[in-house]
Amino acid sequence: MNANAMAAAAADRADERRLLKESVAAFVERCGGATRARAMRGRSPGFDRAVWREFADLGWLAVTLPEQYGGLGLSLTEMAVIAEELGGALAPEPVIEAITLAAGVLRHAGGSVADELLPPIAAGEIIPTLAWQESDGNFDPAHVAATATADTTGGIRLNGSKAFVPHADAADGFIVTARDEQGLALYWIPADAPGVEIVLRPLATGAMVGCVSMKQVEVAPTQRIAAGRHAADALHLAIDEATVMASAALVGLIGKALNMTLDYIKVRTQFGKPIGSFQAIQHRAVDLYIQCELAQGALGDALAAHTEAPRSKAAQAATSRAKARCSDVALLICREAVQMHGAIGFTDEYDLGLYLNRALVLAAWLGNSAQHRRRYAAIGNASTQEASA
Amino acid sequence: MIDWNAMGDEEFRQEVRTFFEQNYPSELRYPPHRLRWAEIKGWYMTLAAKGWLAPTWPTLYGGMGLNPTKFLIFIEEQERWGVARTPDMGMTMVGPLLIKHGTEEQKSYYLPKILRGEHLWCQGYSEPNAGSDLASLKTSAIIDRDEFVINGQKTWTTLAQDATHIFMLVRTDPQAKKKQEGISFLLVDCKSPGITVRPIPNIAGNEEFCEVFFDNVRAPRANIVGELNKGWTIAKAMLGFERITLGSPKQSQYALGRLEILARQRGCFDDPVFLDKFTALQLDVADLVSVYARFVDIVKRGETLGPDVSLLKIWATETYSRISSLMVETAGAAGAIVGKVDFGGEPVDVLSSFYYARPAPIYGGTNEIQRNIIAKEVLGLPS
Numbered sequence: 001m002n003a004n005a006m007a008a009a010a011a012d013r014a015d016e017r018r019l020l021k022e023s024v025a026a027f028v029e030r031c032g033g034a035t036r037a038r039a040m041r042g043r044s045p046g047f048d049r050a051v052w053r054e055f056a057d058l059g060w061l062a063v064t065l066p067e068q069y070g071g072l073g074l075s076l077t078e079m080a081v082i083a084e085e086l087g088g089a090l091a092p093e094p095v096i097e098a099i100t101l102a103a104g105v106l107r108h109a110g111g112s113v114a115d116e117l118l119p120p121i122a123a124g125e126i127i128p129t130l131a132w133q134e135s136d137g138n139f140d141p142a143h144v145a146a147t148a149t150a151d152t153t154g155g156i157r158l159n160g161s162k163a164f165v166p167h168a169d170a171a172d173g174f175i176v177t178a179r180d181e182q183g184l185a186l187y188w189i190p191a192d193a194p195g196v197e198i199v200l201r202p203l204a205t206g207a208m209v210g211c212v213s214m215k216q217v218e219v220a221p222t223q224r225i226a227a228g229r230h231a232a233d234a235l236h237l238a239i240d241e242a243t244v245m246a247s248a249a250l251v252g253l254i255g256k257a258l259n260m261t262l263d264y265i266k267v268r269t270q271f272g273k274p275i276g277s278f279q280a281i282q283h284r285a286v287d288l289y290i291q292c293e294l295a296q297g298a299l300g301d302a303l304a305a306h307t308e309a310p311r312s313k314a315a316q317a318a319t320s321r322a323k324a325r326c327s328d329v330a331l332l333i334c335r336e337a338v339q340m341h342g343a344i345g346f347t348d349e350y351d352l353g354l355y356l357n358r359a360l361v362l363a364a365w366l367g368n369s370a371q372h373r374r375r376y377a378a379i380g381n382a383s384t385q386e387a388s389a
Numbered sequence: 390m391i392d393w394n395a396m397g398d399e400e401f402r403q404e405v406r407t408f409f410e411q412n413y414p415s416e417l418r419y420p421p422h423r424l425r426w427a428e429i430k431g432w433y434m435t436l437a438a439k440g441w442l443a444p445t446w447p448t449l450y451g452g453m454g455l456n457p458t459k460f461l462i463f464i465e466e467q468e469r470w471g472v473a474r475t476p477d478m479g480m481t482m483v484g485p486l487l488i489k490h491g492t493e494e495q496k497s498y499y500l501p502k503i504l505r506g507e508h509l510w511c512q513g514y515s516e517p518n519a520g521s522d523l524a525s526l527k528t529s530a531i532i533d534r535d536e537f538v539i540n541g542q543k544t545w546t547t548l549a550q551d552a553t554h555i556f557m558l559v560r561t562d563p564q565a566k567k568k569q570e571g572i573s574f575l576l577v578d579c580k581s582p583g584i585t586v587r588p589i590p591n592i593a594g595n596e597e598f599c600e601v602f603f604d605n606v607r608a609p610r611a612n613i614v615g616e617l618n619k620g621w622t623i624a625k626a627m628l629g630f631e632r633i634t635l636g637s638p639k640q641s642q643y644a645l646g647r648l649e650i651l652a653r654q655r656g657c658f659d660d661p662v663f664l665d666k667f668t669a670l671q672l673d674v675a676d677l678v679s680v681y682a683r684f685v686d687i688v689k690r691g692e693t694l695g696p697d698v699s700l701l702k703i704w705a706t707e708t709y710s711r712i713s714s715l716m717v718e719t720a721g722a723a724g725a726i727v728g729k730v731d732f733g734g735e736p737v738d739v740l741s742s743f744y745y746a747r748p749a750p751i752y753g754g755t756n757e758i759q760r761n762i763i764a765k766e767v768l769g770l771p772s
Binding site for chain 2: 262265266273274276277279281282283285286287289290293294297298300301321324325370373374376377380
C-alpha cells in the first residue's frame with residue numbers, strides 16, 4: 001500500500017470509529033445513562049439481560065471475535081471505543097468482564113470448548129465470567145492454589161476457592177484456573193455444577209462480586225479449555241487486553257467526571273462570582289485536565305502496542321502504564337470533583353458518587369496503579385536483562 | 390542550493406546526525422549551563438559555514454528553508470546529541486520577525502550579519518515590574534525628531550553581556566487606553582551611549598541573565614519594526630514554535646537516564662520506595678512523550694497549535710523538576726556537591742539538573758500563566 005492509500009485507509013478507520021462512538025453513546029443514553037446505573041445498585045443481577053441481548057444484536061459482543069465464530073474480527077481499538085463510551089455512561093453491563101476477559105480467554109485458547117461456547121456468547125445467550133484470582137488478590141495469573149485432579153472414573157475433580165469473580169451472581173458459567181500435573185489449566189464449569197458455592201459481596205458500585213468455592217466439582221476432560229503453557233498464554237493475553245479495556249472505560253469516566261465538574265464550577269456562584277473564576281479552583285481544574293490528556297495518551301499507546309505486537313513485552317509494559325495512569329487519574333479527578341462540588345458532591349442523590357464508585361471498582365480491578373507500576377518496573381528489568389544477556 | 394524538504398525524512402535525519410556527531414565538540418555535549426559566546430563561538434561559526442545557522446529561514450535569506458517536519462528532526466537530532474543552544478535569538482526571533490514585518494532595508498542590513506556571527510541579539514522584554522504581566526512594561530521611547538530616546542530598565546535579559554544588539558518592547562504611548570496598546574517593537578545597538586549591562590549571577594553560580602539600563606539612549610526611528618504602537622501584537626505572534634520546544638521531553642529523558650545510572654550504582658533499585666518513585670517518573674516521561682508526539686503531529690500537518698499546547702510546557706517542566714529532586718535525594722550526601730560526581734565510573738552532575746529545573750517553569754510564560762491560559766481558553770472558565 002502506498003502512503004496515500006494508507007492515509008486514506010487510516011482516515012476511513014477514524015471515520016468508522018467516530019460513527020461507532022456516536023452510536024454507542026446514543027444507545028446507552030437512550031437506555032438511561034446514570035439513572036439506570038443508579039437503579040441497578042444492589043440488584044442481582046446488577047445489569048439488564050434485555051440490554052445485554054441488544055448489545056449482542058448490535059454486534060458489540062462480537063467486535064474482536066474472529067469471523068469463524070460469527071464475530072466482526074475487528075481490533076482492540078474498536079472495542080476500546082465501546083468500552084470508553086460504556087464507561088462514560090456508567091453502563092452496568094459487564095462487557096469487559098464477560099467478553100474481553102472471559103470470552104477472550106476462550107478465543108485465545110481456541111479448541112472445542114471455545115468452538116462450542118463462543119457463538120452463543122457472541123449472541124448474548126451465554127454470559128461467562130473468569131474466576132482466576134484467589135483470596136490473597138495476587139494478580140499474577142500463575143499464582144493458583146486451586147487444584148484439578150484425576151479421579152478414578154476418568155473424570156476430573158476441581159477443588160479450591162476463587163475470589164473477586166465479577167457478576168458471579170449472573171454468570172451462566174465460570175472459566176476457572178486450576179493447577180494440575182502440567183501446571184496451569186483452564187476449565188469451564190456451569191454455574192449450577194454440584195459442589196460450586198458462591199458467596200456474594202457488594203462492590204462500591206452496588207454490583208456483586210463473588211467468592212466461588214469448588215468442593216469436589218466433577219468435570220469431564222472435554223470441559224478442559226486448555227492446559228500448560230498454552231493456557232497460561234491465553235490467560236495472560238486476555239487479562240492484558242481486559243486491562244487495556246478497563247483503562248478505556250476509565251478514560252470515558254474521567255472525561256465525564258471532569259466535564260461535570262467544569263460545568264458545575266462555571267455556574268456555582270459564591271461571593272457574587274462563579275467559583276470557576278477563582279484562580280485556586282482554575283489551576284486545580286487545569287491540573288485535572290492535564291492528567292486527563294495524559295491518560296488518553298497512555299491508553300492510545302497501549303492500543304497501538306497491542307495492534308503492533310500483542311504478546312510483546314512492549315505491549316505488556318504499555319498495558320501497565322495505561323492502567324496505572326488511568327486508575328490514578330480517575331480517582332484523583334473524582335476526589336477533586338467531590339471537593340469542588342462541596343457538600344452536594346458527597347450526597348447520594350447527586351450522580352457524582354456513581355462516578356467515584358465506578359472509579360474505585362475499575363481502579364482496583366485487574367491491578368491498581370501501585371501494582372501496575374511494580375509490574376511495569378519488573379517488565380523493564382526483565383527486558384534490560386534480556387538485552388544485556 | 391539543496392532542497393532539504395525534498396529529501397526523505399530518514400535520509401535528512403542521517404545527514405544531520407552525521408554532521409553533529411562529526412563536528413560538534415564532544416566536550417560541549419550536554420553542558421551543565423548555558424554556554425557563553427567565547428565557548429560556543431566555534432560551533433556557531435561551523436554552523437554558519439555549513440549554512441545551517443537558520444534552519445527555518447527561507448533559503449532566499451540564507452536559511453535552510455526547512456518545513457516543520459524537517460525542523461523537528463533537526464531539533465530532535467540536536468537534543469539527541471546534546472548539542473548546546475547557541476545565542477540563537479537572532480535566528481529564532483529577529484530573523485522571522487524581520488522577514489515578516491521588517492522593511493527591505495532592515496532585512497538586507499540585519500539578516501546577513503546574523504548569519505555571519507557579527508550580530509548577536511538578546512531579548513529585551515521583562516522588566517523589574519513587568520514579568521508575567523508583561524504588558525505593564527514601563528521603559529519609554531519618546532520620539533525626538535528622527536530618533537527615539539529610550540529610558541528605563543530591562544531585566545532577566547539572557548546573555549545580554551555577549552549581545553551586540555537588543556530587540557525590545559518599549560512604551561511609545563503612555564496615554565493609550567489599554568496597556569497592550571501603546572507598545573512598540575524596537576531594534577537597538579548595544580554600543581549606543583547610555584546602555585549599561587550588569588550580569589546577574591544565578592543560584593547555580595552562573596552569569597546567564599543580566600539587567601540592562603537605558604539612560605537617554607538614542608536609536609534611529611528607522612529601527613522600529615512594524616507600526617508605531619503595534620508592538621504587542623507582533624510580539625504575541627512571535628510565540629509560535631517556542632511553545633512546542635519548551636515542551637520537549639528530551640530534558641526529562643536525559644535527566645531520568647542520569648538518575649538511573651546514579652541509582653543503579655547506589656543499589657537503589659532494591660529499595661521498593663525508590664522503585665515506586667522512579668517508576669512513577671518513568672511513566673510521567675512516557676506519557677509526556679506521547680502527548681508531545683500529538684502536538685508534533687499537528688505542527689507536521691501544518692496546522693496552528695491551539696492554546697492547549699500550554700499543557701506540554703507545564704507537564705514537561707514539572708516532570709523535569711520532580712526528576713531533578715529525586716536525583717538530589719538519591720545522591721544522599723553527594724547531593725550537595727557542585728560539579729560532576731563519580732558514581733562507579735559514571736560522572737553525574739547532580740546539581741545542574743536541579744538548578745536548571747528552577748527557571749524552566751518560570752521562563753517562556755510561567756506555569757501559572759500557562760494554567761490561566763488553559764483555564765480560560767481551553768476549559769472556558771469564567772474570569
